Amino acid sequence: MTQSPGTQTAEPSAARISFGLTSLRTYGLVIAIIAIALFFYLQNPAFASFQNLSQLLRSMASLGMIAFAQLLVIISGELDLSVGSVYGLTAVALAVIWLGEGNSPIQLPFILALIVALAVPLAAGAINAFFTTIVRIPSFIATLGMLSIAQGAELLLSNASNFNPQYNVPPPPQGEIDLFRALGYTRLPFDIPVQVLWLLVFFGIFWVIRHRTLFGFRLLAIGGNTDAARVTRLPVTRYKFVVFMLCAFMAGLAGILDFSFVGSVGPNSGGALTFPVFAAVVIGGASLSGGRGTVFGTLMGAVLLAVLRNGLAIMGVGAFAQLIFVGVVTIGAVTLDVLAQRAAGRRA
Amino acid sequence: MTGAEVRGAAGDATPVTMALQGIRKSYGETRALRGVTLEIRGGEILGIAGPNGAGKSTLMRVLAGEDERDEGEILVDGAAWRTGDPRDRVAVVHQEPQLWPNLTVAQNMVVGREPGGWSFPGLPGDDREVLSGLGILDYAHRPLAECPLAVRQRVEIARALAGDGRFFLFDEPNSALTEDESDRLFAAMHELAGRGKVVLLVTHRLGEMVTHCTRVAVIRDGVVAAELTGAALTEQGIARELVLGYQAVDAGDRARSGSGEALGDEHRPARGHDGPVASLRGWTAAGGAFRAIDLDLARGEIVALVGVEGSGARQLAASTAGFGEATGTLVVADTEAGTGGGGRTVYLPADRRGMLFANLSVGSNLVMRLGVPEIATPGGFLALGRLRRLSDELVHRFRVRTRSAAAPLPSLSGGNQQKVAIAAAIARRPSLLVLEEPTRGVDVGSKAEIYRILRDYARLGHGVLVYCTEVPEVHELADRVIVVDRGRPVLDLRVTDHPDLTALADTIASVEHTAVPGRSNHDPAPAAAAG
Numbered sequence: 069m070t071q072s073p074g075t076q077t078a079e080p081s082a083a084r085i086s087f088g089l090t091s092l093r094t095y096g097l098v099i100a101i102i103a104i105a106l107f108f109y110l111q112n113p114a115f116a117s118f119q120n121l122s123q124l125l126r127s128m129a130s131l132g133m134i135a136f137a138q139l140l141v142i143i144s145g146e147l148d149l150s151v152g153s154v155y156g157l158t159a160v161a162l163a164v165i166w167l168g169e170g171n172s173p174i175q176l177p178f179i180l181a182l183i184v185a186l187a188v189p190l191a192a193g194a195i196n197a198f199f200t201t202i203v204r205i206p207s208f209i210a211t212l213g214m215l216s217i218a219q220g221a222e223l224l225l226s227n228a229s230n231f232n233p234q235y236n237v238p239p240p241p242q243g244e245i246d247l248f249r250a251l252g253y254t255r256l257p258f259d260i261p262v263q264v265l266w267l268l269v270f271f272g273i274f275w276v277i278r279h280r281t282l283f284g285f286r287l288l289a290i291g292g293n294t295d296a297a298r299v300t301r302l303p304v305t306r307y308k309f310v311v312f313m314l315c316a317f318m319a320g321l322a323g324i325l326d327f328s329f330v331g332s333v334g335p336n337s338g339g340a341l342t343f344p345v346f347a348a349v350v351i352g353g354a355s356l357s358g359g360r361g362t363v364f365g366t367l368m369g370a371v372l373l374a375v376l377r378n379g380l381a382i383m384g385v386g387a388f389a390q391l392i393f394v395g396v397v398t399i400g401a402v403t404l405d406v407l408a409q410r411a412a413g414r415r416a
Numbered sequence: 417m418t419g420a421e422v423r424g425a426a427g428d429a430t431p432v433t434m435a436l437q438g439i440r441k442s443y444g445e446t447r448a449l450r451g452v453t454l455e456i457r458g459g460e461i462l463g464i465a466g467p468n469g470a471g472k473s474t475l476m477r478v479l480a481g482e483d484e485r486d487e488g489e490i491l492v493d494g495a496a497w498r499t500g501d502p503r504d505r506v507a508v509v510h511q512e513p514q515l516w517p518n519l520t521v522a523q524n525m526v527v528g529r530e531p532g533g534w535s536f537p538g539l540p541g542d543d544r545e546v547l548s549g550l551g552i553l554d555y556a557h558r559p560l561a562e563c564p565l566a567v568r569q570r571v572e573i574a575r576a577l578a579g580d581g582r583f584f585l586f587d588e589p590n591s592a593l594t595e596d597e598s599d600r601l602f603a604a605m606h607e608l609a610g611r612g613k614v615v616l617l618v619t620h621r622l623g624e625m626v627t628h629c630t631r632v633a634v635i636r637d638g639v640v641a642a643e644l645t646g647a648a649l650t651e652q653g654i655a656r657e658l659v660l661g662y663q664a665v666d667a668g669d670r671a672r673s674g675s676g677e678a679l680g681d682e683h684r685p686a687r688g689h690d691g692p693v694a695s696l697r698g699w700t701a702a703g704g705a706f707r708a709i710d711l712d713l714a715r716g717e718i719v720a721l722v723g724v725e726g727s728g729a730r731q732l733a734a735s736t737a738g739f740g741e742a743t744g745t746l747v748v749a750d751t752e753a754g755t756g757g758g759g760r761t762v763y764l765p766a767d768r769r770g771m772l773f774a775n776l777s778v779g780s781n782l783v784m785r786l787g788v789p790e791i792a793t794p795g796g797f798l799a800l801g802r803l804r805r806l807s808d809e810l811v812h813r814f815r816v817r818t819r820s821a822a823a824p825l826p827s828l829s830g831g832n833q834q835k836v837a838i839a840a841a842i843a844r845r846p847s848l849l850v851l852e853e854p855t856r857g858v859d860v861g862s863k864a865e866i867y868r869i870l871r872d873y874a875r876l877g878h879g880v881l882v883y884c885t886e887v888p889e890v891h892e893l894a895d896r897v898i899v900v901d902r903g904r905p906v907l908d909l910r911v912t913d914h915p916d917l918t919a920l921a922d923t924i925a926s927v928e929h930t931a932v933p934g935r936s937n938h939d940p941a942p943a944a945a946a947g
Contacts, residue, residue, distance in 0.1 A: 276797075280797055280798050280800075281792075281796050281797055281798060282787060282788070282791070282792040282796050282797070282798055283796060284798075285780070285791075285792075285798055286784075288773070288775065288776060288780075289773045289776060289780075289784055291775075292773045292774065292775035292776060293769070293770075293772070293773050293774065293775070295769075295770050296769070296770055296771050296772060296773060297773075299739070299763060299764075299765060299770055299771050300771065300784055300785055300840075301759075301785075302784075359773070359775035359776075360775055
């Protein structure tokens with residue numbers, strides 16, 4: 069009656085747990101991406117060049133990394149609006165602590181500065197979680213406040229100036245600069261940017277967390293029905309602390325990697341990230357009311373946004389008009405999803 | 417009765433009558449109403465009684481216009497009458513008023529019938545008169561959320577009166593009111609009747625029905641099974657009607673020595689001690705819902721707690737599993753459990769939505785209370801093979817009717833969802849299983865299966881504590897019943913000593929009190945306790 073353990077193939081539990089509409093939706097998204105990419109390719113074959121595609125993937129790395137973590141927050145039934153400003157704050161914190169510039173009280177060697185800088189988003193995430201779970205104010209408000217706090221802290225720390233380690237006076241040791249640039253600027257074999265590797269590694273890590281751990285399994289329940297989760301004695305508060313801290317940490321790490329790639333950091337560098345992070349998660353099929361969403365879907369959401377940006381840029385559409393496209397696509401994708409669900413509900 | 421002001425009693429004297437003729441209503445396969453025929457005369461207070469699932473709430477929804485009837489006529493003063501017309505509807509006074517807490521009392525009065533024009537509406541003079549007639553004019557400009565429950569309920573009455581309402585339905589209206597507040601509410605009810613309005617009262621408190629109703633209609637199996645008036649209208653009389661004609665859903669099964677075959681051998685607990693599986697000493701609720709409870713649950717025993725809403729019975733049950741604050745000692749399976757009940761208790765609230773996950777599959781719901789090592793490795797990774805086998809096994813063992821464990825939970829019938837919730841709880845193997853109304857809204861077949869599952873589980877040496885509202889459920893499920901009134905046990909007897917259902921109903925009805933101790937509004941569903 070039951071299969072012997074040896075014959076069991078690795079049927080993904082995701083398909084088992086949420087078969088049907090969710091996976092159909094992800095296939096639809098992949099098909100849409102292929103169609104749009106094909107369109108851009110026909111417009112300009114340079115779109116499909118190896119160089120352009122690897123540039124496209126690199127450009128979405130930090131967005132994707134943050135979106136994976138934001139997905140977990142959204143699955144748990146909360147949201148984190150502060151990712152953009154935590155991204156900027158962490159990069160600036162690294163710069164001023166390492167270089168001893170701005171209003172930094174201390175100057176530390178690169179490794180120590182990196183550790184201190186990464187503690188900043190962890191603290192921000194813990195504060196977000198504290199007000200959401202212990203004080204019980206909506207995460208919308210808690211993280212909206214954090215958005216402003218992190219932004220203000222960033223400007224205070226930096227005096228709103230730019231930092232470039234290479235041209236700093238006095239410059240840090242060359243070994244430290246090399247290490248710093250290695251994080252986000254190195255090229256791997258075949259000239260692949262290292263940030264693409266970061267993106268894929270974190271895709272793997274978050275896929276395992278979401279689909280293969282007890283944590284991911286219970287997170288679905290917590291976001292799906294918080295009251296029932298409490299009656300079932302699931303560790304609601306602890307899990308929400310983990311997702312908020314993880315989300316802020318990923319934002320901070322992405323900020324540092326982008327700082328490393330660009331080589332300099334200025335004020336308000338992450339402000340434009342908030343929207344696309346949410347757009348990627350939502351286009352990827354997650355429900356903002358919690359309990360639903362996949363890591364692969366989120367990756368595809370981020371890919372769709374990156375393809376649009378890149379392809380439109382190649383066609384010569386300006387950055388301002390691109391924003392309009394991205395907004396239209398986000399609303400369109402979610403509208404299609406809602407209509408499909410309604411149709412499925414009628415059939416059932 | 418406090419002196420209720422009979423306003424304009426001479427003016428609107430002709431009582432209105434409402435006649436229901438052959439009302440039928442089905443939900444899918446379930447025939448909730450099978451031809452209700454009933455005459456309701458203005459000037460009387462008509463009580464409506466009936467066991468859960470008999471069609472009482474369906475009838476109320478049909479009258480209030482929330483559900484369309486399938487067949488039948490409703491005549492008012494001999495002419496056909498349409499339900500759901502906002503200008504001439506049945507005003508329902510709920511136990512928790514369905515109003516706008518963010519608006520003031522005055523604003524609540526005019527919502528939906530604002531005077532024309534664009535100005536922000538004030539309080540018309542007529543409304544002012546209605547409010548003062550009900551003694552709540554002082555609250556007119558206070559936000560509803562800040563008013564006491566008794567005032568909020570009277571705002572519902574006032575809204576209906578201001579709209580020249582003729583029909584009033586009181587649905588368990590005083591379950592959260594103090595004795596004094598209930599008295600005033602009943603005074604208002606009598607005043608409405610005195611003015612010739614149609615007044616319906618639905619309540620679980622039989623004593624109140626006897627005191628205040630002129631007539632009581634008992635709904636059973638979707639029809640009016642009996643009407644009691646005059647000398648026949650007694651608490652015992654209603655209690656008997658409620659259980660009369662009741663078919664035991666699982667007859668003759670009580671005596672069967674549950675071998676627990678449905679649960680598998682690994683559930684067999686360590687034998688060897690005969691002490692109680694759970695005991696309470698001086699157990700007292702933080703909010704005062706119950707006081708100084710001493711209770712021992714023997715191994716293998718199913719104890720039913722019975723009590724009307726507000727008696728504290730429900731809170732008592734939930735608190736033994738750590739949901740709701742209480743002081744005293746609670747020992748479960750020979751270990752002091754504190755207030756959390758530790759990992760040895762599992763609690764299932766009455767509302768299915770409060771314990772199941774609609775976004776997940778049947779299988780995921782079944783194993784949701786498990787962790788390491790049942791479905792995950794010590795490192796926290798899911799053991800997918802084990803998880804799948806276990807959920808398939810639970811589906812099979814508890815006879816959950818689903819096409820597969822992977823089917824989404826909402827694709828199951830209510831009864832099967834209830835079985836999933838209970839199976840998930842038992843899979844956790846608690847020493848003490850605490851349930852509220854385990855078969856509410858469940859079909860007869862599933863009911864029998866649920867009783868059998870619970871009995872089998874108890875026979876393995878575990879304790880089961882059930883909060884019940886229905887005497888037949890007590891009769892069929894429990895070994896022992898404890899009736900709670902005003903936060904104290906008033907009756908503790910072995911169900912097996914009362915083989916006769918009617919006699920058991922009589923006994924329980926005779927001790928269940930009608931009034932509530934003075935207490936604040938207590939959340940009846942203590943779902944959001946304990947992190």
